[in-house]
Amino acid sequence: METRYLNAGDGTRLHVHICRPARSPVGRVLLVHGLSEHAGRYHHLMDFYSRHRLEVFAPDLRGHGRSDGLRGDVPDYRLFLDDIDLLLDECNRSAPLPTVLHAHSMGGGIVANWLTQRHHSRVRAAVLTAPWFRLTKPVPGWKEYAFRLGARMLPTWRIPATPPIQDLTGDPDAVKRYLEDPLFHRTVSLRLAVAAYDAGLTALDAAAKCPLPVLALHSPDDKVTLAEGTSEFCNRVPQATFRLLPGLAHELHNETGWQELFGNVADWMLTNCETSVTL
Numbered sequence: 001m002e003t004r005y006l007n008a009g010d011g012t013r014l015h016v017h018i019c020r021p022a023r024s025p026v027g028r029v030l031l032v033h034g035l036s037e038h039a040g041r042y043h044h045l046m047d048f049y050s051r052h053r054l055e056v057f058a059p060d061l062r063g064h065g066r067s068d069g070l071r072g073d074v075p076d077y078r079l080f081l082d083d084i085d086l087l088l089d090e091c092n093r094s095a096p097l098p099t100v101l102h103a104h105s106m107g108g109g110i111v112a113n114w115l116t117q118r119h120h121s122r123v124r125a126a127v128l129t130a131p132w133f134r135l136t137k138p139v140p141g142w143k144e145y146a147f148r149l150g151a152r153m154l155p156t157w158r159i160p161a162t163p164p165i166q167d168l169t170g171d172p173d174a175v176k177r178y179l180e181d182p183l184f185h186r187t188v189s190l191r192l193a194v195a196a197y198d199a200g201l202t203a204l205d206a207a208a209k210c211p212l213p214v215l216a217l218h219s220p221d222d223k224v225t226l227a228e229g230t231s232e233f234c235n236r237v238p239q240a241t242f243r244l245l246p247g248l249a250h251e252l253h254n255e256t257g258w259q260e261l262f263g264n265v266a267d268w269m270l271t272n273c274e275t276s277v278t279l
Contacts, residue, residue: 001017001018001019001043001046001047002017002018002019002020003015003016003017003018003066004016004018006059006086006087006090008062008079008082008083008086009082009086010079012062012067012068012069012079013067013068014059014060014061014062014067014068014083014086014087015039015059015060015065015066015067016039016057016058016059016060016087016090017039017040017042017043017046017056017057017058017059017060018055018056018057018058019043019046019047019049019050019055019056019058020050020055021050021051021052021053021054021055022050023053024053025053025054025055025095025097026053026054026097026098026270026273027053027054027055027097027098027099027100027269027270027273028054028055028056028057028091028097028098028099028100029046029049029054029055029056029057029099029100029101029102029269030056030057030058030084030087030088030091030099030100030101030102030123031045031046031056031057031058031102031103031107032058032059032061032084032101032102032103032104032107032108032110032111033058033060033061033064033103033104033105033107034104034105034106034107034108034132035072035105035106035132035161035188035192035196036064036072036161036162036184036185036186036187036188037064037065037183037184038060038061038064038065038066038183038184039058039059039060039065040060040065040183041177041181041184042058042253044253045253045258045262046058048259048262048263048266049262049266049269052263052266052267052269052270053270054266054269054270055097057087057090057091059083059087061074061080061083061107061110062074062079062080062083063192064183064185065183066183070156070189071185071187071188072158072161072185072187072188072189072192073155073156073188073189073191073192074189074191074192074195075191077113077192077195077196077198077199080110081110081113081114081117081118084101084110084111084114084118085118085119088122088123089122091122092122097273098124098272098273098274099122099123099124100123100124100125100126100127100269100272100273101114101115101123101125101126101127102126102127102129102265102269103126103127103128103129103131104128104129104130104131104251104252104253105129105130105131105132105224105225105250106132106196107131108128108129108130108131108132108133108225109131109132109133109196109199109200109203110199111126111128111131112128112131112133112200112203112207112210112233113199113202113203113206115209115210115211115212115214116203116206116207116209116210117206117209120211120212123212124212124213124272124273124274125212125213125214125215125268125269125272126212126213126214126215127214127215127216127217127265127268127269128214128215128216128217128230129216129217129218129252129253130217130218130219130222130224130225130230130250130251130252131200131216131218131225131229131230131233132196132199132200132225133200133201133203133204133225133226133229133230133232133233134200134201134204134225134226134228134229135197135224135225135226136222136223136224136225136226137223139197144197147159147190147193147194148194150190151190151191151193151194151195154190155189155190155191156189156190156191157189157190158187158188158189158190159187159188159189159190159193160186160187161185161186161187161188161193162184162186163223163224163250165178165179166249167223167224167249167250168224168249168250168251168254169249169250169251169254169255170249170255170256171254171255171256174251174254200229203233204229204232204233204236207232207233207234207236207237208236208237208238210237210238210240211238211239212239213239213240213241213272214234214237214239214240214241215240215241215243215265215268216230216233216234216240216241216242216243217243217245217252217261217265218230218231218242218243218244218245219244219245219246219247219248219249219250219252220244220245220246221246221247221248221249222248222249222250223249223250224250225250227244230242231244241268245261
């Protein structure tokens with residue numbers, strides 16, 4: 001595992017984690033994490049993909065992890081999409097490879113918006129795990145009004161952002177890592193909370209514009225993001241596969257037995273990279 005910094009167009013430094021396979025890579029994954037966390041929480045998954053001869057680039061989103069920016073904040077949501085463009089350009093400068101996007105939770109909302117708004121020639125397909133289109137617990141109208149008003153008047157005001165740990169994963173080791181992680185922040189700005197909420201709905205409205213194959217995974221028992229929202233998105237995307245996974249929590253990659261599930265995901269990625277390899 002290696003790390004480096006990239007400079008975004010506005011001068012923000014993005015901390016990027018890179019995992020290269022022992023043998024020549026046959027494809028690349030750009031992995032986008034969720035709200036309040038960082039790409040370091042995905043090292044086990046990055047290593048797993050590398051054993052399938054997939055090279056993985058995973059940024060700490062601006063305002064997250066070791067990237068620059070106020071913790072849990074973004075001045076303009078579109079900067080997230082710009083950062084994906086920057087990272088894809090950087091990947092291709094490294095070595096052109098068929099590339100698949102993989103995104104979780106808020107990262108899924110970011111990637112879904114990128115898929116419906118930006119240029120797609122650099123990407124073959126996308127995997128979305130528990131993406132944020134709708135929240136499992138609807139926001140009451142009075143609270144939504146208060147948040148929107150606050151986001152205009154006090155955009156960087158902090159609000160709690162992390163659900164109970166048992167809603168994220170049932171794996172004791174993952175829980176321990178979560179509780180001991182100094183880079184995991186428990187609050188976000190009002191403007192990011194409102195922007196992420198709106199972005200999920202925007203992606204749903206524009207889903208039919210997504211020209212790429214999408215594999216979406218979600219548990220009906222997810223207590224953070226709503227599986228029905230993901231189903232709605234996939235029903236509108238021309239080339240989408242939706243897998244419902246009962247009995248799992250929000251962080252599918254941190255559930256017991258995740259290796260079998262993500263082995264199938266890696267196979268799907270390789271298929272969409274039009275690659276048949278000996279591992």
